[in-house]
Amino acid sequence: MRNLLHDMNPSVKFVLVTVSMLALAFFFNPWTPLLFWLGILLLQLTMSRTKWKLWLLFMLPFSIGAFGYLWTTVVFGADTGGTVIWSFAGIDVTDEQWARALSLALRVMAFSTLSLLFAFTTDPVKFIMSLMQQLKLSPKMAYGIMVGYQFLPVMKDEFTQIQQAQRLRGAEMKKYSWQRLLEMRRILIPMLAGAVRKAERSAFAMEARGFTGEPRSAYYRPVRIGRTDIWMSGVFLVILLASCIGGSWLS
Amino acid sequence: MLKSWKLKEVVLMSLFAVVFGIVYLLFLHVANIWAALIGPLAYEWMFGIWFIVSIICMYIIRRPGAAVLSETMAAAIEVLIGNAVGPRLILSGVIQGLGAEAAFALTGYKHFNILVLMLAGIGSAVFSFVYGYFVSGYAALDPSFVALMFTIRVLSGAVIAGIGGKYIGDALLATGSLRGYAIARTKKGDVNA
Numbered sequence: 073m074r075n076l077l078h079d080m081n082p083s084v085k086f087v088l089v090t091v092s093m094l095a096l097a098f099f100f101n102p103w104t105p106l107l108f109w110l111g112i113l114l115l116q117l118t119m120s121r122t123k124w125k126l127w128l129l130f131m132l133p134f135s136i137g138a139f140g141y142l143w144t145t146v147v148f149g150a151d152t153g154g155t156v157i158w159s160f161a162g163i164d165v166t167d168e169q170w171a172r173a174l175s176l177a178l179r180v181m182a183f184s185t186l187s188l189l190f191a192f193t194t195d196p197v198k199f200i201m202s203l204m205q206q207l208k209l210s211p212k213m214a215y216g217i218m219v220g221y222q223f224l225p226v227m228k229d230e231f232t233q234i235q236q237a238q239r240l241r242g243a244e245m246k247k248y249s250w251q252r253l254l255e256m257r258r259i260l261i262p263m264l265a266g267a268v269r270k271a272e273r274s275a276f277a278m279e280a281r282g283f284t285g286e287p288r289s290a291y292y293r294p295v296r297i298g299r300t301d302i303w304m305s306g307v308f309l310v311i312l313l314a315s316c317i318g319g320s321w322l323s
Numbered sequence: 324m325l326k327s328w329k330l331k332e333v334v335l336m337s338l339f340a341v342v343f344g345i346v347y348l349l350f351l352h353v354a355n356i357w358a359a360l361i362g363p364l365a366y367e368w369m370f371g372i373w374f375i376v377s378i379i380c381m382y383i384i385r386r387p388g389a390a391v392l393s394e395t396m397a398a399a400i401e402v403l404i405g406n407a408v409g410p411r412l413i414l415s416g417v418i419q420g421l422g423a424e425a426a427f428a429l430t431g432y433k434h435f436n437i438l439v440l441m442l443a444g445i446g447s448a449v450f451s452f453v454y455g456y457f458v459s460g461y462a463a464l465d466p467s468f469v470a471l472m473f474t475i476r477v478l479s480g481a482v483i484a485g486i487g488g489k490y491i492g493d494a495l496l497a498t499g500s501l502r503g504y505a506i507a508r509t510k511k512g513d514v515n516a
Contacts, residue, residue: 089410097458130406133355144362148468172463179460187409196403212325212333217396220337221403227341260342260491265500267338272503275331285330 076119076300077189082199083206084301088308089190093183095312102171104319105178111311112185122192130188138180145173171323196221202295212285219274226270227263234262325388331503332384336393337400343376344400351408363459367475371483374447377423378440378488383495385505387424387432390443394420415454422450423484435506441485448480 077085096105116122149169197218204214238258325333350372357365380393398416402409426446430439452473455461461469492506501507 086410086413090414093411093458097460100460100463133352136359137355140358140360140362140365144364145463148362148465150463150465172460176460176463183411184408187406187411190409191402191405196405199403200399210325212328212330213392213396216330216333216337217340217399217403219334220341220396220400223338224341224404227345256346257491257494260346261494261498263342264339264491264495265498267342268335268495268500271335271338272331275329275334278334279330283330285325285333 073119074121076304077116077193078120079298079300080193080304081206081295081297081301082194082202083295084297084305085190085194086199086203088305089186092186092308092312095316096179096182099316099319100172100175101319101323102174102178103322104315105175105182107315107318108311109178109182109185111315112182112189115307115311116185116189116192120189120193127188127192130191131184134180134184138177138184141180142173142177145176146170149173198295201291201293205291205295206297208287210285211287215278215283215285219271219278223267223270223274227267230263230266231259234259328386332386332389333392335384335504336380336389337396339376339380340393340396340400343379344397344404347373347397348401348404348406351406363461363464364472364475367472368479369483370448370451370476371444371479371481371485371487374419374423374444374451374480374484375488375491377420377447378443378484379492379495381423381427381443382435382440382488382492383501383504383506385432385435385509387428390423390427391417391420394423394447411458415451415458418454419447419451422447425450435509437486437489440489441481444480444482444484444488445477446480447484448476452476 092108096108099105146165146169149172200209200214200217200221203209204211243258350369354366354369374394376397377390377394381389383389394416395413396416398412401412401416406412423443423446426439426443429442456469461472464472495501496506
């Protein structure tokens with residue numbers, strides 16, 4: 073039970089997540105995103121092994137963003153009519169406007185939760201392999217992305233290295249974070265130049281070992297679509313349909 | 324589309340996607356904090372940053388598809404790193420990339436001067452705005468507020484992505500590491516290319 077979401081085919085999960093998000097975009101009532109959000113949370117609570125502390129940390133900035141959405145839609149919302157429920161600093165807030173603002177904020181929350189469900193239950197490497205095998209992503213692209221992904225920790229090291237090297241030579245660190253943001257090009261250019269060299273070297277190494285980028289018929293590690301995927305797709309679609317219909321009915 | 328590409332060009336896009344994927348995520352968090360204070364407007368003025376990889380890659384590689392593929396790869400890398408925007412990012416990456424690609428396609432992939440690069444930034448801004456209008460429900464906002472958002476995003480696309488992209492591309496060319504790519508070949512011949 074706790075493995076179900078982890079065992080799903082990544083491409084199937086990817087398509088389901090994308091379809092759900094596009095479907096939700098058609099609803100402007102607060103109930104649909106709320107129901108969907110709760111449904112997804114329940115799904116993740118029962119069918120995955122999620123580190124919830126980390127999950128909360130990831131959700132934090134998006135909850136803040138959702139709050140921003142809430143108040144801007146209240147203040148800068150389109151004229152929708154409806155009865156005024158409260159006034160604040162000369163702004164009349166109607167019930168319709170409040171419902172829409174709530175809907176957009178909850179939509180941000182629902183989207184973020186759905187994304188985290190994907191992020192916490194999907195192995196990145198398996199995802200790319202599955203994109204190549206099920207969704208016919210070109211091997212050149214797929215393995216290209218994999219090369220980039222493998223270099224991620226190297227890039228992190230290089231970032232600190234360049235920073236330390238510059239400090240060693242007396243380049244001063246700016247005091248404020250916005251100044252440091254502007255100074256980013258000093259690190260960005262050497263990073264990119266290093267990236268160009270790495271790209272050339274690894275492409276050469278791949279070709280030297282016989283990588284042609286031609287589509288294949290057999291894979292060393294096949295990723296398959298199984299019975300779990302059919303069941304889980306059913307569960308996802310039930311949650312989506314229930315929240316769409318339930319939301320429209322409740323509002 | 325990828326048939327005529329050299330592998331090193333694909334891998335180059337991927338590594339740039341890694342560098343900018345990290346930069347993108349960094350700015351996403353900055354933008355989210357801002358967004359709590361000033362609402363969706365916070366994202367608008369920094370939107371150009373999220374278009375920059377497609378413009379830099381097209382400026383260097385100069386092949387049809389470089390803009391849309393690099394932006395898609397950057398989005399894919401962001402998803403691989405793991406974040407709360409998730410798989411939806413890939414879709415918005417494709418759309419932003421298509422916007423830039425459209426501008427380059429309009430000029431027949433022949434000119435890569437500052438005006439075309441700015442146009443590409445504007446293209447990304449327009450495409451992403453149309454998509455955002457749908458997904459983030461801008462229809463619920465006041466039309467004049469939406470117009471303001473649109474204007475800021477287009478300006479950001481032109482200035483940050485267009486001018487900034489050219490600046491980074493030129494700075495990179497000056498380091499001499501781009502010798503094997505299209506940008507270095509045309510620079511030698513004539514200045515206007």
